[in-house]
Amino acid sequence: MFNQRTLALIAVLCSARALVEDAEQETAYDDSRFVQPLPDWIEPFENDTKAVFTYITAGEGRGVAFDWLAEVADTFGHRYLGSAALEDAIDFNVKRLKVDGFDNVHTEDVPDLPHWKRGDDLVELIEPRHHRLNILALDGSPPADITAEAIVVQSFDELHEKAKNGKVEGKIVVFLEKWDGYDDTVKYRNSATIVEKVGGVGVLIKSIESFSLYSPHTGTGVSGSNIPAACITTEEAEMMYRMQKRGNKLVIHLYISSKEVGTVTSRNTVFEITGSEKPKEIVLLSAHFDSWDVGQGALDDGGGCAAVWHALFSLKKLGLRPKRTIRVVLWTAEEQGLWGAESYHKAHNGSDETFFFVSETDYGAFRPKSWNSSLTFSGTTEQLKTYDDIVLLINSFGVPLSVESLADQGDVTFWADEGVPASNYFPEQGRDYYFYFHHTNADYMTVFKDGDLEYTAAIFATLAYVIANMDSW
Ligand SMILES: *[C@@H]1O[C@H](CO)[C@@H](O)[C@H](O)[C@H]1NC(C)=O
Ligand SMILES: *[C@@H]1O[C@H](CO)[C@@H](O)[C@H](O)[C@H]1NC(C)=O
Ligand SMILES: *[C@@H]1O[C@H](CO)[C@@H](O)[C@H](O)[C@H]1NC(C)=O
Ligand SMILES: [Zn+2]
Numbered sequence: 219m220f221n222q223r224t225l226a227l228i229a230v231l232c233s234a235r236a237l238v239e240d241a242e243q244e245t246a247y248d249d250s251r252f253v254q255p256l257p258d259w260i261e262p263f264e265n266d267t268k269a270v271f272t273y274i275t276a277g278e279g280r281g282v283a284f285d286w287l288a289e290v291a292d293t294f295g296h297r298y299l300g301s302a303a304l305e306d307a308i309d310f311n312v313k314r315l316k317v318d319g320f321d322n323v324h325t326e327d328v329p330d331l332p333h334w335k336r337g338d339d340l341v342e343l344i345e346p347r348h349h350r351l352n353i354l355a356l357d358g359s360p361p362a363d364i365t366a367e368a369i370v371v372q373s374f375d376e377l378h379e380k381a382k383n384g385k386v387e388g389k390i391v392v393f394l395e396k397w398d399g400y401d402d403t404v405k406y407r408n409s410a411t412i413v414e415k416v417g418g419v420g421v422l423i424k425s426i427e428s429f430s431l432y433s434p435h436t437g438t439g440v441s442g443s444n445i446p447a448a449c450i451t452t453e454e455a456e457m458m459y460r461m462q463k464r465g466n467k468l469v470i471h472l473y474i475s476s477k478e479v480g481t482v483t484s485r486n487t488v489f490e491i492t493g494s495e496k497p498k499e500i501v502l503l504s505a506h507f508d509s510w511d512v513g514q515g516a517l518d519d520g521g522g523c524a525a526v527w528h529a530l531f532s533l534k535k536l537g538l539r540p541k542r543t544i545r546v547v548l549w550t551a552e553e554q555g556l557w558g559a560e561s562y563h564k565a566h567n568g569s570d571e572t573f574f575f576v577s578e579t580d581y582g583a584f585r586p587k588s589w590n591s592s593l594t595f596s597g598t599t600e601q602l603k604t605y606d607d608i609v610l611l612i613n614s615f616g617v618p619l620s621v622e623s624l625a626d627q628g629d630v631t632f633w634a635d636e637g638v639p640a641s642n643y644f645p646e647q648g649r650d651y652y653f654y655f656h657h658t659n660a661d662y663m664t665v666f667k668d669g670d671l672e673y674t675a676a677i678f679a680t681l682a683y684v685i686a687n688m689d690s691w
Contacts, residue, residue, distance in 0.1 A: 247620040283671035287524035291514040298511035300333035325485035337475030345469035358440035387417035410443035424455035428653040490545035506552030513661030521583030525674035540686030559629035576630035581648025583674035590646040594624040597639035
């Protein structure tokens with residue numbers, strides 16, 4: 219059984235994210251919530267939200283979000299910042315959104331974004347045996363052509379220990395870090411500056427993953443450094459560690475032709491159902507439309523885009539008009555550092571619109587399978603209680619879903635930091651399973667199983683509809 223406190227504790231143990239508020243709630247998140255009576259204020263929303271939930275998960279809406287996303291993913295492939303595929307996919311999408319009949323369909327420019335382009339990179343073990351490694355250079359890596367001795371370390375502590383003894387100077391550092399959840403492990407992907415400081419000439423990082431089938435996982439992590447950096451597979455990182463332990467000298471040839479090729483402008487995509495009574499109060503649903511330059515960008519984060527699109531489309535289809543505006547923004551340039559969201563926040567801060575609620579989904583658009591699935595929430599204790607009431611309504615549809623009091627709002631952090639109630643969808647499979655595929659060539663539509671996109675869409679449709687129509691927080 220999981221209650222608020224256990225979940226909060228797990229969150230603290232599993233990640234470095236700060237606990238915003240110690241919720242005073244005694245709510246037990248267990249099966250009893252499926253049949254718990256709804257608070258009076260929620261009851262008027264029950265029929266409409268149940269209709270939309272059923273439409274998406276068990277009615278005509280089934281499979282619609284999958285087909286919507288598959289058409290983009292199969293037609294354009296991955297949607298990497300600076301690629302024609304990303305901009306063409308945005309144009310294609312805008313056309314579809316206009317046909318859907320949404321209000322205020324447009325894009326907003328995000329200028330001056332660095333464009334790094336992957337080349338035909340080669341990293342090979344020269345000694346003790348010639349062997350080509352399976353790698354993906356990290357975004358931002360400078361080009362390089364070096365051959366140097368390599369040293370494998372398992373942690374930053376070991377790196378500094380070895381550096382003190384003069385064993386790092388002039389070498390390529392290979393990290394074989396332990397997987398300890400994404401938030402705590404990803405710091406190794408950001409190790410190029412640290413390695414450079416202690417005299418290393420290049421860095422190869424065991425991919426940041428929870429499971430490996432010989433896949434390198436790309437990502438960011440080079441900013442501020444001048445040495446080349448790439449991710450390697452867990453299999454080969456472990457092999458090199460075993461070779462080193464047996465006393466073999468490791469020599470690696472690192473040829474990186476990937477490089478920065480200038481700057482580009484990309485675009486956020488915006489569409490909405492304008493509110494009938496309070497059009498200037500915005501309920502924001504979001505996900506990012508750009509992806510890495512591997513796979514199809516289906517999991518990360520095409521699924522989130524498909525789910526929030528289908529949430530809004532289904533409300534429209536069933537004629538459920540919100541009092542406040544429900545707006546979807548599909549961010550661009552998220553992967554390089556939330557640039558699309560930051561730019562949108564900056565452009566809209568101080569306008570005559572107010573953001574009433576903001577959300578995002580980027581841990582996988584999976585169906586919640588247990589009470590470990592949650593919506594994180596940041597806001598006041600009172601707002602948290604209101605949010606929990608809405609989630610109780612979702613629970614009454616037979617969906618296990620908890621509320622976790624956490625400040626981890628990804629793209630919508632900019633609003634959360636200013637006190638706007640904010641939430642991030644965190645299904646159980648987002649904790650581990652998601653990282654089998656994250657930033658790899660295996661990020662294909664195949665990741666999604668029956669019900670994944672549907673349940674994610676239905677959850678956001680319910681949240682958005684209630685929040686856009688309720689009196690206040
Ligand atoms: C919800 O539907 C039930 C059954 O059709 C009906 O009795 C009830 O009045 C409806 N509630 C609202 C708020 O419309
Ligand atoms: C947004 O506006 C608020 C209120 O005017 C201000 O306090 C805040 O610094 C602004 N944030 C940014 C990123 O401009
Ligand atoms: C929920 O999470 C806890 C802690 O990570 C884990 O021990 C438990 O097995 C999970 N439950 C399910 C159903 O996955
Ligand atoms: Zn993502």
